[in-house]
Amino acid sequence: MHVTVDGEPVPAKPGRTIAALLHTMGRARIFCGIGVCFDCVVTLNEVPDVRSCQRIATDGDTVRTRP
Numbered sequence: 001m002h003v004t005v006d007g008e009p010v011p012a013k014p015g016r017t018i019a020a021l022l023h024t025m026g027r028a029r030i031f032c033g034i035g036v037c038f039d040c041v042v043t044l045n046e047v048p049d050v051r052s053c054q055r056i057a058t059d060g061d062t063v064r065t066r067p
């Protein structure tokens, strides 16, 4: 399974969140990890302001960490 992060294809493990994937890449901005603080927002599949700690990665997802 692969997710594209800022244009880069990245292997991802099933069942893990987008935030966890970004954390493994050293790109995560995570404060609460439970959906409260919105520090972890990304653009996911062209939908802005998605809390990455609340979304399980799926094959083919496209993530932008910057607007």
Ligand code: FES
Binding pocket: 029, 030, 031, 032, 033, 034, 035, 036, 037, 038, 039, 040, 041, 051, 052, 053, 054
């Ligand atoms: S880390 Fe706080 S909402 Fe995701």
